[in-house]
Amino acid sequence: MHVWDATSLITCAKFQVDGRLLLDYALDADTITIPMEVKEETVDSGLPRGFPDAVEIRRRVESGRIAVRAAERLSDPLEEVLELYGLQEGDKAVLRMALHEPDDVAVVTDDRLLYIVIQRCERGAMFLPDFVEKHAARGAFDAPTALKLLMAMRSRLPAGFVEHSARRLEGVI
């Protein structure tokens, strides 16, 4: 199970490979759980603006394929630290959820600062390309499919992120 952040979820709900959303490939690989704040950011505020990705995420929430849960507050000292970082409520919700899960649960995010804070809280964090690599290694997708997934998301990620994972999948590095 992975906790997913909003921008990673949106990206996967926007792009397709072979007629399927990246999101459905991700759901084939593992369960996705999001805090209520991420559901609000992606579905509730996306639907009124007519974003198709909001509709797709909502469908998978309603079918139960994406689990939505409330994220409980952490200890006061740790909440104070999150406040000092300047994190917003959605950022904190992702962290709260991750820290209440077992140690092996990782967060999928493309947010560099959030990634750093999660790691400093001694929880796993991965960028979207890392998620694809990990689950390709576990057999959820073959290498050609994994490469297609990476290329599909490439336009939304900074230079180097997708290429790094692609080279590893190709066995070049």
Added chain:
Amino acid sequence: MPVAVRTVLDDRVARYVRRVKEEQHATEAAVVQDLVQTGYERMLRDLHARYHNGELTFRMVASKLGLSVRELYELFEQKGLPV
């Protein structure tokens, strides 16, 4: 939703606006709109760079711009800026 504003320009800025207005046969409003838009674009790219460099989270940038997460995702996408 567009808004109409009245403002007082610094003397140097006012002189620039008058010069561009004459040069381009534009209205003062159009010149000021262009200045504001240019300033906004520059600020947006600065915030994006700070997000990209790990100084700000995506949500912090959205908050600073008065946008929702989804609106900011759309704006970055329109500008060709990665998330």
